[in-house]
Amino acid sequence: MYHLRIVLLLLFGLNYFGNASIAQTKTYSKKEITKLTDEASRYLKEANFEKSLDISKLALRSSINANDLYSAAISYITIAANYAEMAEFDKAIFFYDKSLSYADKTNNDTLRKRINNNLGNIYCFEKKQYEKGIKYYEKSLKYSQKLADTNQVFITRLNIAWAFFDIGLFEKGFPSLEFINKYNKKYGDATNAVAVNMLNGMYYGHKGDDNKATSSFLNAIKFGNEGNEKSDLSFSYLEFSKYLLKKGDYKKAYENLARYNIIIDELYNEEKIKKANLVGINLELEEYKREIDRIETEKLAQLQSLNKSKIIVLLFGVVFCFLLLLLYTLFRNNNFKKKANATLSQTNMELLVAKEKAEEANILKSQFVSTISHELRTPLYGVVGITNMLLDEHKELADSPHLSSLKFSARYLLSLVNDILQINKIEDNRIILESLTFNVSDEINMVKSSLSFLAKTNDNEVVVNIDPNIPEYLIGDKLRLSQIIMNLVSNALKFTKSGEVRIDVNLSKVEGESHFLEFKIQDNGIGIHLADQEKIFDKFVQVGRKETDYQGTGLGLSIVKQLLGLFDSDVSLESAIGKGTVFKFVIAFDFNPERTTEIINNIQVDMSSTQIVKVLVVEDNRINQVITRKTIEKNNYKCCVVDDGYAALEILEKENFDVILMDINMPLINGFETTRKIRLKGIGIPIVALTAFDKAEITEEALSAGINDIIIKPFDSIKLFKIISILISKSKSIA
Structure with missing residues (x-):
């Protein structure tokens, strides 16, 4: 067999070198990338979201390939701004956070100022999370003052006053109003004259000064009608209407409210937003074109190989x-x-x-x-x-x-x-590593956030340092990687008091598509005695534990070692009593630029209108019923709860639902049998198993019964609503 392997190796090598071809991809210079970002911003100002998103994605791909962190941050800002204009605020926040991570890498305070101000606008005036939004405004104000950008200081102060007034905290917002009134002539202009007068009207109305309040509101409306600030004009009519209603002047209050509604209808023209649907189609056509080009290249290589007969x-x-x-x-x-x-x-x-x-x-x-x-x-x-x-x-x-x-x-x-x-x-060999695209920085920071309570308990600080040369997207099993880092960092936090735990990730070498990352978890805690270092990776072993300590079962490091074995890797340990401990390991992940491009191109624009989702919960446990109902209704979904499978079958005869959350272990009739009976009735509603069973144990039976997906209790509510949204979308597209 050894000789046969040598022969096959020779054949493979000849075929590889005979058919190898170099794929050429156009690269953009820094000047060309800047031109693309400027063009995307211009289309955004013209409300041409389709063109703006399309060009922003091209600029983003080019920036990542050129390692141009500044342009990548600008591209993410433009993408986020498009989503904000189209009222997709959660997506806008996601991409502003991405842009902020790039701005932090470049230490560019101008970008930080801009992004924090935009995040403040979304959280305050769209998400109505004023406390969080005001914190972003304060960060923006700090960067503006550092840059001596007085115009931006004026705008941010205006936003802070507006936010506080919106929630009735007029005394907290008054210092900012006082500032903008003082410097209005110097830094104010026609674009913010409407907002300044409106805020004065709100404040004087709160204070009971009717003359000044009425005068300020009328000035705001006058400037709004003379200029182009239609959004601020609409809010001026709305706040004036509230003020008149408070005074008892119902007729004028109604008239101003009617003018507000007219302007709002003009601002949100749905036709502009619908055009952006074309972006996804165009991106798919580009993918098909690239696939055809690849096939043609392979055919040409095959023809050339015939000459080597x-x-x-x-x-x-x-x-x-x-x-x-x-x-x-x-x-x-x-x-x-x-x-x-x-x-x-x-x-x-x-x-x-x-x-x-x-x-x-x-x-x-x-x-x-x-x-x-x-x-x-x-x-x-x-x-x-x-x-x-x-x-x-x-x-x-x-x-x-x-x-x-x-x-x-x-x-x-x-x-x-x-x-x-x-x-x-x-031990049962039931773990198979997955190949998923992920961002190393995101996974590390998620672990840091999850362990924040443990760090705070022992008065520790967690510091993360990630090599900027590591590609943004890698391919591998991100879940197992997170488990390894989670166990090592939590272990470090337990044995460190009032100290520091560092997570360092560096690119050690590159071999083809494989990028070898060196992970180092270091603490300055109590350390591990040399005699104990050999046995800490054994199951249920805990060294240096006192009777009063509460430090787990001793499985964490054993899991780390066995999971690293699945990655063909091992962990090294350096430690000394009183000086702390360092764990190191190296894992190779694949980097595929085509997959990176695919992720960027798959940025989808969801144009579906807000709809009411009806959820049927089948659960026999009373406590779980209350918790699941609260979780569902918190997301503004309608929820109906039944105690068992027979009750579910009965209510489905009378009412229609968008999705069913099905418990598995129930008396009378379990979740699998209930699902089979539902499917026999011809009901195609998506069904999600909400169970405490391990997913691997029930997947096969769940699929055969007709269950669409499985979520394990306790579950992450964000993941639940994401799965519900996907299943409903698929169900409607099939219908």
Whole structure:
């Protein structure tokens, strides 16, 4: 077999070098990229969202390829601004955050000032999250003052006053109003005259000064009608209407409200937004064109390879000689194998019996672990859910250390259950690494955010440093990577008091598409004794633990070592008592520019109008019913809850729903059988299993029953609504 491998290797090498071709992609200079970003901004000002998005994506691809961080930040700002103009505010926030990450890499205060001000506008006036929005305004104000940008200081102060007035905190907003009144003649102009007068009208109206309030509102309306600031004019009519209504002048209040509605209808012309749908179609056509070009290139290479037929014939003769030698070797080895097989057969029979007994015991162990995890996850869902409900309904408890401790303890217990399941899966060889596109920086920062409570508990600071040479998008198993880093960082935080934990990620080398990343987790905690360093990666081992400590089960580092084994990697350890600990490991991830381009091109514009979504929840546990209902209704969905599968079948005869959330383990009739009966009735509503069972255990039966997706309790509400949105969209497109 060894000789055959050599021959096949020779054939593969000849074919590879004969057919290799260099794909050429147009590269843009810095000047050309700047021209693209300027052009995208111009189309945005003209409300041509289709062209602006199209050119912004081209500029973004070119910026990433050229490692032009500034232009990449500008491109993300323009994409975010397009979404903001089209009232897609969540997407706008996402891309402003991306642009802010690039602005931080360039240390450009002008970009930071601009992005923070725009985020303040969205959070205050679109999301109505004023506290968060005002914080962004204050950051923008800090950068503006640092740059001595007095015009921007004036605008940001105006926005802060407006935000405070909007929520009735006139005394907090008054210092900013006082500032803009003082410097209005110097820095104000026609574009903000409407807003300045309107804010004065709101303040004087609050103070009961009717003459000044009426005069200010009328001046705002006058300037608005004379200029182009239609949006500010509409708000002036609205605030004047509120003021007149408060005074009891209902007729004039109604007239001003009517003028506000007329301007709003003019501003939000749906035809402009619908044009942007064409962008997705054009991008798909570009992908098809690139695929056709690739196929044509391959065909040309195949034609060229035919000219090498003489070499192939000669090589074939060499292969034939190798095959004759191989046959002779196989004949000699066959006689030896016959003798060895007789001995091995008896041994194999004995091993087979032992293997069957071991497998039977292993199945029983897996079933036990699965049952225990299900029984633990169900009450944990209640604890986590009720904690979140308390935080949502009683904002005054947001800073309560008791509630934070409760939430942390529940999540800690959930993490413990997941650790036990993880060890069980690895030992049963049930983990297969996935190949997904991800951003290393995003995953590291998500881990940092998840462990913020633990860091705060021990008065620690988590510092993240990521090599800027690492490509933005890599391909690999991001979930397993996050688990490795999560276990190492949480371990460091537990054994460090009033110190620092560093997460460093550096690009160590590149081989073809493989980018080898070196991860280093370092702390200045208590350290590990040399004698204990060999055994800390064993299961259930905890060194240096006192009777009063609460430091887990000792599975974390064992999971880290076994998961790194799946990546063909290992972890190294450097530590000394009193000086801290350093863990290092290297993982190779693939980098594929075509996949990166695909992600950027797949930025979709959702033009669907806001609709009411009806959700049917099938759940027998009363606590879980309350939590799930609260979660659903918090997203402004309509929710109906039933206790069992028969009740679900009965209500589906009377009402229509957009999606069904189905518990699996229920009395009378379980979730699988309920789903089968629903499908037999010809009802095609998307069904999502909401269960405490491990996903891998029920996936096969869930799919055969007709369930569309599975979410494990306790679940992330953002993930739930994303899955619901996707399933409803697919259901409507099929219909």
